Each structure stands twice: as structure tokens, then as C-alpha cells.
Amino acid sequence: MSSSLQAFYQSACVQDLLYTIQQLSQSLTQQMSRPLRLMVLCGPQTLLIEEYQLKAHLPPSVEILQGFGLAAWSLPIDRLNHAITLAERPNVILAATQDTMRIRGSKRTLIDVQRTGANIHEVASADEAFHLAVAHPDQQVVYFAVGFEDYAALTAQTIQSAAAQSIDNFSVYCNHTSIIPALKAVLDSPILMVDGFIGAADIPQVTGLQPYEFLADSYHKPIVIAENSPLAILQAIVILLRQRLERRNGVETQTTFNQTGDSTKMQAMMEVLEPRDFYEWRGMGSIDYSGLKLRTEYEQFDADIVFDLPKLKIADPHSAQCWAILSGVKKPCECKVFGASCNSELPMGTFMTSPNGACALAHAAVLNPSPSLCAR
Numbered sequence: 001m002s003s004s005l006q007a008f009y010q011s012a013c014v015q016d017l018l019y020t021i022q023q024l025s026q027s028l029t030q031q032m033s034r035p036l037r038l039m040v041l042c043g044p045q046t047l048l049i050e051e052y053q054l055k056a057h058l059p060p061s062v063e064i065l066q067g068f069g070l071a072a073w074s075l076p077i078d079r080l081n082h083a084i085t086l087a088e089r090p091n092v093i094l095a096a097t098q099d100t101m102r103i104r105g106s107k108r109t110l111i112d113v114q115r116t117g118a119n120i121h122e123v124a125s126a127d128e129a130f131h132l133a134v135a136h137p138d139q140q141v142v143y144f145a146v147g148f149e150d151y152a153a154l155t156a157q158t159i160q161s162a163a164a165q166s167i168d169n170f171s172v173y174c175n176h177t178s179i180i181p182a183l184k185a186v187l188d189s190p191i192l193m194v195d196g197f198i199g200a201a202d203i204p205q206v207t208g209l210q211p212y213e214f215l216a217d218s219y220h221k222p223i224v225i226a227e228n229s230p231l232a233i234l235q236a237i238v239i240l241l242r243q244r245l246e247r248r249n250g251v252e253t254q255t256t257f258n259q260t261g262d263s264t265k266m267q268a269m270m271e272v273l274e275p276r277d278f279y280e281w282r283g284m285g286s287i288d289y290s291g292l293k294l295r296t297e298y299e300q301f302d303a304d305i306v307f308d309l310p311k312l313k314i315a316d317p318h319s320a321q322c323w324a325i326l327s328g329v330k331k332p333c334e335c336k337v338f339g340a341s342c343n344s345e346l347p348m349g350t351f352m353t354s355p356n357g358a359c360a361l362a363h364a365a366v367l368n369p370s371p372s373l374c375a376r
């Protein structure tokens with residue numbers, strides 16, 4: 001263990017939290033005959049859990065499951081292929097965020113095609129892509145838009161700016177997703193084994209907490225919105241354990257933010273974007289209304305239309321079993337394609353695409369297999 005990790009686990013605050021988790025989970029074993037299964041929805045929190053080895057410090061009666069993580073990890077293969085095609089067009093600059101650069105399409109990543117001469121600029125935001133378009137009026141700049149509502153709102157505001165300034169060399173290849181339909185699909189899964197959720201404030205500080213209330217009201221599942229820090233994740237686990245012991249299911253927060261959301265951003269998002277009837281998630285199949293697209297009024301900024309991208313959808317292979325991993329009912333090596341057609345070189349599914357995904361970690365250990373990988 002590194003010295004910084006040692007310092008983290010030796011701090012009084014962390015030791016107190018781990019002791020509290022231990023005590024609460026012992027009480028819970030009188031109510032439950034199996035571990036309490038908590039799904040972490042946010043990508044950065046998922047990465048922190050691995051970086052701080054939090055799972056190894058929790059009692060066996062508390063299990064942490066990986067949720068959707070970063071939206072880029074769930075990008076369907078055919079949408080990546082289209083982004084690569086766009087980047088290879090003459091006179092096009094593809095403006096892509098760092099998260100998308102290493103995600104593989106059928107064969108190649110954006111980094112691969114950038115090395116062979118495709119004009120790809122790494123940008124941090126839609127606004128930066130927009131300024132790239134202003135600076136290069138002789139080129140078509142396409143923003144490869146990925147992310148949940150927090151990023152979708154920023155894209156919508158940028159499109160409104162482009163419309164107001166009559167910029168005609170900027171468009172958006174829209175792959176934004178909405179967390180609420182995705183969560184509903186998780187909860188409607190007949191194989192679901194999740195008892196509660198931990199999420200970050202990034203999305204609710206745009207949408208507000210109200211859209212999350214269905215979790216507790218209709219599905220009787222609690223959620224805690226927490227900061228992106230290992231300490232906050234431990235505090236969220238304490239809150240969820242207390243809720244379970246008190247037989248409550250609520251939407252609670254570990255951190256402070258405007259719980260009513262950002263009405264300006266929500267307004268922009270509703271004016272510019274609308275749900276797609278269906279949208280494919282990498283290795284998980286289609287989730288109705290979970291994808292977002294540009295409304296007809298803004299179609300001059302829609303790269304799907306501007307570049308007449310093929311409508312034909314190449315569904316991700318049916319053999320992928322990411323849904324079973326997400327639902328917590330299978331281990332990575334129980335997936336039929338684990339290590340075969342889905343491997344770290346050619347990741348087919350979300351959990352191999354994510355660098356700290358359950359399948360990526362299991363495959364990294366495949367040369368030195370641990371019995372625990374397949375232990376049920």
C-alpha cells in the first residue's frame with residue numbers, strides 16, 4: 001500500500017467511519033441473510049473506489065457494485081465508428097473530450113486515427129469546440145458530445161450561442177444520455193440485486209433532486225448524493241446502512257448543493273434536446289428514451305443530419321452480458337465472451353471499456369488468476 005493510502009487509512013476520521021460501517025453492518029446481518037448491495041453510479045467515484053481500495057476495507061456484508069460510470073464507457077460501438085468516419089473526412093475537425101479518445105469502435109480508437117492523420121482536437125467542453133469553430137471558419141468543427149444531463153445542458157447552451165451568432169461551421173454529434181431512464185431500466189430488471197445507490201452531485205445540481213424521488217417512492221430504493229472523495233463515499237455508505245436499519249428509503253445528500261437544480265440549464269436542455277425513442281448502451285442493449293438528440297428546430301447543428309450519417313444501427317453483440325454484471329448477478333468470468341471476443345485489446349462491453357471496470361480488472365488479472373474472481 002502506498003504511503004498516501006496508508007495515511008488515508010490511518011486518519012482518525014476514516015478509522016471512525018470504517019468502525020461505524022462495521023458496527024452497522026453487524027446489526028444489519030440480523031435483518032438480512034445476504035450482503036447489502038450498493039451501486040455506485042458515478043464514473044469518478046468508481047475510479048476513486050479502486051484507487052483507494054475501498055472494497056477491501058469494507059465488511060463482507062457490504063458489497064459495492066459498479067454502475068454505469070462515465071457515459072463514454074457505454075458508448076455503443078457503431079456510434080464510435082461513426083465518430084471515426086467523421087474525423088477522417090476532409091475539411092472536418094472532430095472536437096472530442098479526453099474520455100472518448102481511448103474508447104474502441106469495431107477496431108480503432110480516436111487516438112489510432114489521430115495518429116494516422118485525422119484532424120482530432122481534444123477539448124474540455126462544448127464551448128471550447130465552439131470557439132475552435134469560430135477560429136477555423138474554413139473548417140467544419142464537429143463536437144463529439146457525450147455525457148449525462150450535466151454535460152448535455154452545456155452542449156444545449158453552446159448550440160443556442162451558435163444559433164444566436166449564426167455560426168454555420170459548427171455541429172454536434174450528439175450521444176448525450178439521460179440518467180433517469182437508465183436508472184429505471186436497472187430497477188425494472190427482473191434480475192436486479194441492488195439495495196441502494198450512491199451518486200455524485202454533478203447531475204442533480206443541474207436537474208435537482210426531484211427526478212430521483214421515484215427511486216424511493218416507487219421502487220423503495222434509497223440513494224445518497226455524495227462528493228467525489230473517498231471519505232464522502234464512506235459517509236454515504238454509513239447513511240445507506242442507517243436507512244436500511246431504520247427501514248427507510250430516502251433521497252439523502254452527504255454534500256451541499258442547490259437541490260432544486262439549475263433552471264437556466266434545464267430550460268436550455270429542454271429547448272434544444274429531446275429524448276430518442278431508443279438508444280443502445282454498449283453491451284447492454286437498448287434503453288428507451290435514454291439517449292438525447294437535437295430537436296428539429298436545431299437540426300442545422302445536428303451532425304447526424306449535416307453529414308447524413310447512416311441510420312442503420314449495428315447493435316452490439318447479443319453475447320455481451322454487461323447487464324448481468326450491472327445487475328450484480330454475474331461475475332466477469334461468467335460472461336460467455338470474457339477474455340475471448342471481449343478483452344482488454346478489443347473491449348466489447350462497458351465493463352471492459354472502463355479502465356477500472358469489473359471485467360477490465362478481472363482480465364488484467366487473467367494471467368495470474370485469483371480464485372476469488374469466480375467465487376460466488
Ligand code: SF4
Binds near residue numbers: 283337348352359
Ligand atoms: S466480458 Fe464483461 S464487458 Fe465484456 S461483454 Fe462480457 S460482461 Fe460485458
